[in-house]
Amino acid sequence: MKARLTLKPGQKGTKALVEKYGAALVCVRHRYDEASRIRTTTVELVEKTKQLPPSLPRIADDDHVRVRIAYGEKSLGQLARSLGGKWDGKGKLWHIRYGKIKGTELEKLMVGTATK
Numbered sequence: 001m002k003a004r005l006t007l008k009p010g011q012k013g014t015k016a017l018v019e020k021y022g023a024a025l026v027c028v029r030h031r032y033d034e035a036s037r038i039r040t041t042t043v044e045l046v047e048k049t050k051q052l053p054p055s056l057p058r059i060a061d062d063d064h065v066r067v068r069i070a071y072g073e074k075s076l077g078q079l080a081r082s083l084g085g086k087w088d089g090k091g092k093l094w095h096i097r098y099g100k101i102k103g104t105e106l107e108k109l110m111v112g113t114a115t116k
Helices: 015-024 074-082 105-109
Strands: 002-007 025-033 038-045 064-067 086-088 093-097 110-115
Touching: 015 025, 015 038, 074 093, 074 105, 105 110
Parallel strands: none
Antiparallel strands: 002 025, 025 038, 064 093, 064 110, 086 093
16 A cells, blocks of 8 residues: 555544544545555554653763773773873862763763863
8 A cells, every 4th residue: 555645634634533533633644555446544643742851961072071980990090091081189080072982881980061
């Protein structure tokens, strides 16, 4: 079957379906089967809407992020150093550009928000 016509609620030919389904109606499609010469009318409905949590802010590759590496994690500390990270002894955090740690184990250890 091939859909040849898609109508939005309120267009000609959708009046009865708008009355039946109301605001839940998204669209009406007419599908045609050339072999059997049958037209099928289908409707698309909204079943449920749900509020999503706020999206996380995007971090640019050149933004600095803070990474907390546990004491004794020498391999992660060496990785941070090799990627150009700077140690902040006062805050006990590494400061690294996000683009350098993206896709590594260090990305999972980020804390707080990014800074320019």
